Amino acid sequence: MAIGLYVHVPFCVKKCLYCGFVSFRLDREAAGLYLNALLREIELYGAALCGSEKEVSSLFIGGGTPTCLPGDGLIKILQALKVHFRLLPECEVTVEANPGTVTLGGLSVLREAGVNRLSLGVQSFQDRLLKVLGRAHGSGEAEKAVRLARQAGFANLNLDFIFGIPGQTAAEWLETLEKAVELAPEHIAVYGLQLEEGTPLERAVAGGGLEPCPEELELFMYRTAVEYLKKHGYIHYEISNFARPGRECLHNLGYWLNRPYLGLGPAAHSCFRGERFANEPSLERYCRLLSQGVFPVQERHALSLAEEMAETMFLGLRLIRGVDLEGFRSRFGRRAEEVYRNEIARLTGAGLVKLDGRFLALTGKGLPVANIVFSEFV
Structure with a gap:
């Protein structure tokens, strides 16, 4: 990809x-x-x-x-x-x-x-x-x-x-x-x-x-x-x-859509090869490491399957069309409606999200309080 x-x-x-x-x-x-x-x-x-x-x-x-x-x-x-x-x-x-x-x-x-x-x-x-x-x-x-x-x-x-x-x-x-x-x-x-x-x-x-x-x-x-x-x-x-x-x-x-990306430059973040990592924010350290031929990464975090699924949900909910549930199933081999059964039930009950065909999306009521919705998946 x-x-x-x-x-x-x-x-x-x-x-x-x-x-x-x-x-x-x-x-x-x-x-x-x-x-x-x-x-x-x-x-x-x-x-x-x-x-x-x-x-x-x-x-x-x-x-x-x-x-x-x-x-x-x-x-x-x-x-x-x-x-x-x-x-x-x-x-x-x-x-x-x-x-x-x-x-x-x-x-x-x-x-x-x-x-x-x-x-x-x-x-x-x-x-x-x-x-x-x-x-x-x-x-x-x-x-x-x-x-x-x-x-x-x-x-x-x-x-x-x-x-x-x-x-x-x-x-x-x-x-x-x-x-x-x-x-x-x-x-x-x-x-x-x-x-x-x-x-x-x-x-x-x-x-x-x-x-x-x-x-x-x-x-x-x-x-x-x-x-x-x-x-x-x-x-x-x-x-x-x-x-x-x-x-x-x-x-x-x-x-x-939670696709892979690579960030270059001081403090740039990446999501690549199943990891999230961030470069040195210090310009001096960033330059010094690269002068030594070393990647200037400050921290790395290997993503678990649960984390990758959760990020796919709350990032996808930023889109007005919502999370593509068929795309979620194809990517992870599991149905989001089953993995997040309780969360989706609470949010639909509160009128903050809606199931619309193959998409789970924020409602007009949920848009202004999107961060509250996202927190259900963190």
Whole structure:
């Protein structure tokens, strides 16, 4: 089976106030060390893997802000991946970008190098809310980035947005959705703000400097997004994701279908050969291990059959269509309705999930409390 491949670029021009990911302010010397180490990691996996393990159905370069890498760093990464892996002809190749870090020339080079999907972290079209989040761009730059992407030849574009920002109103959220639809991307992702412990934004809220968004308002914003985007031709195919027909994100579908993927770069996670493992989050240790020709894995966990089945259930429930029960039986030789008889009975009784033909799916009541549903399978 072909794999999904994720590459983590841990640099940003400026770290956002809400960000809990492993990322660092861009430093050219550190970026050079990282690039050398990443190219070595790609080479090591190219030598260690065989056959279909090196066939890639989707590639996602995320971060961080990949497009802030100096010079031709991204092109070197793409070239190395093409040498040591086999990107299938239909491979979806996504690069994440901050709207303030793209140029027509840079985007054109990426498109010519085989990148066929661009994901822009817009987050909001209100400048005051972008300041609350600590974003390094303004709303005008976001609109310009979309125009540049189209000029560079990108026909598959995703825009990310955040709701539940402190001080955000329902009217502002609707205005953002209206502008998003006006720009006509093929894919839109909407996420409720997560106040990650230890981030500047979380400390500001905890210290009383900012009022958190009320839960009722956040739920209203989510339902507004679902209703508005569906009304304008977007298919709601995953809890937070909406797409034009045929433009679902293939890479993320691989995660939700619990298919194998390999993560490269500091702090990147993998699910491969029956194991979950994670790379060193320390940039210094990551680079040092690779300079010694050692895989930079920090921790490994061999998955039991029970764990693999449980993950297939709660990841699959993120999809609006739900878990494919026939696919579950084919994969594990057991019926999910029997393995999770009690859990399914409790959840259907509470009106949180429904059996719909060959699928077990969240109901409208279950969508906003999906994490409660997922916990039944952990």
